[in-house]
Amino acid sequence: MIRTAITASLLLAFGGAQAQDKPKPPPAWHQGKPAAMADSKLAPLAGKMTETPAGEIPVDKIKVPKGFKVELWASGMPGARAMAQGDKGKIYIGTRTIGRVYEVTDHGDKRTSRVVIDKLTQPAGVAYANGSLYVIAIDKVLRFDGIEDKPEVQPVDMTDKFALPKEQHHNWKYIAFGPDKKLYVPFGAPCNICEPPKEYAQIRRYNADGSGMEVLATGVRNTQGFDWHPKTGELWFTDHGRDWMGDNGPEDELNRIDKAGNFYGYPYCHAKGVVDIDIKKKDACKGVTLPVATMGPHAAVMGVKFYTGTMFPKEYQNTMFIARKGSWNRTVKLGFDVVNVRASADGKSAKVTPFMTGFLEDPKEAKFWGRPAYIHQMKDGSLLVTDEQLGAIYRVSYDGGKKK
Amino acid sequence: MRLLQPRRWGIFLTAFFISVAQAQTEERLKLCAGCHGTDGNSPIAGTPSLAGQPRVFLENYLVLTREGLRGTDVMRQLLKGITDREIVALAAHYAKLAPRAQSIDVDRKLFERGRAVAAKNRCGTCHLTDYRGREQMPRLAGQREDFLAEAMFAYQQNRRAGGDTIMAASLYGIPSADIRALAHYLARLR
Numbered sequence: 001m002i003r004t005a006i007t008a009s010l011l012l013a014f015g016g017a018q019a020q021d022k023p024k025p026p027p028a029w030h031q032g033k034p035a036a037m038a039d040s041k042l043a044p045l046a047g048k049m050t051e052t053p054a055g056e057i058p059v060d061k062i063k064v065p066k067g068f069k070v071e072l073w074a075s076g077m078p079g080a081r082a083m084a085q086g087d088k089g090k091i092y093i094g095t096r097t098i099g100r101v102y103e104v105t106d107h108g109d110k111r112t113s114r115v116v117i118d119k120l121t122q123p124a125g126v127a128y129a130n131g132s133l134y135v136i137a138i139d140k141v142l143r144f145d146g147i148e149d150k151p152e153v154q155p156v157d158m159t160d161k162f163a164l165p166k167e168q169h170h171n172w173k174y175i176a177f178g179p180d181k182k183l184y185v186p187f188g189a190p191c192n193i194c195e196p197p198k199e200y201a202q203i204r205r206y207n208a209d210g211s212g213m214e215v216l217a218t219g220v221r222n223t224q225g226f227d228w229h230p231k232t233g234e235l236w237f238t239d240h241g242r243d244w245m246g247d248n249g250p251e252d253e254l255n256r257i258d259k260a261g262n263f264y265g266y267p268y269c270h271a272k273g274v275v276d277i278d279i280k281k282k283d284a285c286k287g288v289t290l291p292v293a294t295m296g297p298h299a300a301v302m303g304v305k306f307y308t309g310t311m312f313p314k315e316y317q318n319t320m321f322i323a324r325k326g327s328w329n330r331t332v333k334l335g336f337d338v339v340n341v342r343a344s345a346d347g348k349s350a351k352v353t354p355f356m357t358g359f360l361e362d363p364k365e366a367k368f369w370g371r372p373a374y375i376h377q378m379k380d381g382s383l384l385v386t387d388e389q390l391g392a393i394y395r396v397s398y399d400g401g402k403k404k
Numbered sequence: 405m406r407l408l409q410p411r412r413w414g415i416f417l418t419a420f421f422i423s424v425a426q427a428q429t430e431e432r433l434k435l436c437a438g439c440h441g442t443d444g445n446s447p448i449a450g451t452p453s454l455a456g457q458p459r460v461f462l463e464n465y466l467v468l469t470r471e472g473l474r475g476t477d478v479m480r481q482l483l484k485g486i487t488d489r490e491i492v493a494l495a496a497h498y499a500k501l502a503p504r505a506q507s508i509d510v511d512r513k514l515f516e517r518g519r520a521v522a523a524k525n526r527c528g529t530c531h532l533t534d535y536r537g538r539e540q541m542p543r544l545a546g547q548r549e550d551f552l553a554e555a556m557f558a559y560q561q562n563r564r565a566g567g568d569t570i571m572a573a574s575l576y577g578i579p580s581a582d583i584r585a586l587a588h589y590l591a592r593l594r
Contacts, residue, residue: 028569028570028573030573030574038526039529040529041529041530041532043529043530043541045539046460046464046539046540047464047540048460048463049463049464049467049468050463050467050488050491050492051488051489078467078488097464097468097473098467098468098471098473099471099473100471118471118472119471119472119473168569169569
């Protein structure tokens with residue numbers, strides 16, 4: 001009976017095309033679109049792949065709480081996403097469609113950037129450890145040894161050791177080394193909504209050389225950011241909710257891994273217990289680890305950073321900054337900001353407060369100019385925030401409003 | 405003497421570089437016109453019309469071709485080393501030109517079949533119901549029929565990569581005869 005229900009819902013999810021002679025999977029982002037929304041014109045928002053000159057970036061439109069200051073720190077890097085910092089201070093930045101990895105060098109009064117490598121398939125994942133830069137594209141894992149001193153170093157190809165599955169959708173990656181020195185790598189569901197094949201919808205960790213792979217969490221649709229709690233060392237991760245279930249849900253998630261092997265609900269159970277309309281299962285939310293907080297419908301929650309610096313006021317200690325790149329699958333746009341999230345270490349009483357806004361100018365007309373994507377904490381306690389739309393990095397600092 | 409003030413030099417240099425960039429763009433446009441038509445409407449079989457294409461689509465295509473991530477060998481050669489500034493200028497130029505359908509002989513039956521295939525596959529979701537395209541999604545109305553058919557077959561056979569896999573997946577399993585009807589229909593829209 002359950003099997004029949006799943007088969008029936010799969011038929012529905014794939015547009016009933018199985019009944020015809022040729023199976024026709026709809027585009028991954030289109031799956032699960034109900035007949036009632038067939039005429040919807042919602043589509044993924046266009047990125048910008050040309051350089052935006054510094055003078056055309058309206059940094060003065062960004063709003064932050066009193067005492068904080070935002071400045072344009074670097075620009076001219078189309079598609080800039082996650083950042084990883086080398087031992088000597090260089091910042092490495094991944095991208096998706098444009099296929100590049102950038103390196104930014106800070107000269108104090110100004111920054112310069114260069115392309116480390118290009119022509120890769122969505123090299124979104126960058127991490128730095130043991131003197132090496134790690135880059136993970138959808139179909140490639142590269143390691144650049146000693147790159148901060150040797151800009152021309154040829155990468156070591158480690159692809160074979162990581163056994164990357166072949167589907168592309170939701171398999172552009174955020175990666176990071178944990179306190180256990182292991183490399184954490186997500187494998188998103190290759191669809192909007194489907195029964196994911198067994199290699200997908202999970203977070204794995206590997207030793208730095210690609211050995212010792214473990215699956216840490218399953219039922220994870222598409223995580224594009226995570227960080228470790230400064231006190232407990234537990235991993236907290238963002239996860240994008242499914243599309244085509246209406247403007248108001250299911251909401252994106254902020255999750256916490258209190259033990260290896262947790263199941264986070266996809267594709268049966270979303271947000272704080274929203275049962276899926278396409279992939280049905282009895283007791284859909286049974287055994288599911290529910291999120292610490294819901295982060296807004298279609299908000300596209302990206303980078304997470306626990307704040308451990310001393311520059312910001314004390315109340316920000318150990319709270320999270322989370323970038324929400326902004327929604328496409330929603331008639332009234334939402335997100336396009338950085339929020340601050342406070343929660344107890346056990347994930348209770350989470351509270352989400354807007355922190356950095358002003359990128360979204362008209363939610364009803366989808367008028368926006370920037371899309372905050374990732375956050376990096378500098379040694380002085382300031383934060384760097386990438387804007388994937390304009391290929392820029394903003395620096396957020398705090399001076400208590402003392403200086404003019 | 406006032407000419408020596410740094411601010412004035414800045415203005416002078418900016419004006420100088422803008423005029424150099426314009427000259428470069430004009431040179432390049434002559435080259436483009438050889439195949440894509442002086443008004444951006446291609447007279448050459450298999451070569452797409454660019455007139456009236458969305459600016460973002462043109463920019464993305466030019467960047468990705470320069471980067472070696474898509475496009476034909478010929479286009480990759482032609483765009484080697486082109487700057488983002490030039491790409492922005494070229495895209496703005498072609499986006500403003502008026503599209504003009506190259507195919508006028510209508511096969512009524514094929515046209516109606518194409519209309520039905522487009523409606524059934526909801527091409528208008530992204531390309532809009534009049535197929536004028538928007539943002540990163542190209543204009544299909546009035547595009548050359550031979551180019552449209554070849555582009556769609558190439559997507560189906562994984563010979564053509566886009567910014568992502570959306571088009572290949574969208575065209576998966578559509579019979580060849582329907583693709584030809586689609587191309588016939590779209591090429592004749594204004």
